[in-house]
Amino acid sequence: MVKVLLFGELKRLAASSEVFLEVRETNVLNALVDLSARYGGRFREIVLGDGDERAIVLVNGAPVRFGVMEKRLNDGDVLSLMPLCEEGPE
Numbered sequence: 001m002v003k004v005l006l007f008g009e010l011k012r013l014a015a016s017s018e019v020f021l022e023v024r025e026t027n028v029l030n031a032l033v034d035l036s037a038r039y040g041g042r043f044r045e046i047v048l049g050d051g052d053e054r055a056i057v058l059v060n061g062a063p064v065r066f067g068v069m070e071k072r073l074n075d076g077d078v079l080s081l082m083p084l085c086e087e088g089p090e
Helices: 008-014 028-039 041-047
Strands: 002-006 018-021 055-059 078-083
Touching: 002 008, 002 028, 008 028, 008 041, 008 078, 018 028, 028 041, 028 055, 028 078, 041 055
Parallel strands: 002 078
Antiparallel strands: 002 018, 055 078
C-alpha cells in the first residue's frame, strides 16, 4: 500500500487528508491518474494539469519533478500532493 497525503483543495475534494493506493507495479503518474479517476475533474486538473505544474509532488519527502513522473512507487511509500497557490489578478 502507498499512503497518499492530501493538502489544500485536494484534501477537500477527496474529503480526507489521507487515502491509500494498492501497489501493483505502479509509478507516480499512474497513481495520479488513478486518484484523478477516483476524485474527478478538478482533482485531475490540479495534479495532472494541462502541461503546467499545478501541484507539488513528493515521494517519501523528496520532490518529484513534473516531467519525471515515471518514478516507481513501492509498498510503504508516502506520496504527498500539495496544490500550488495561484496568484490573483494584479
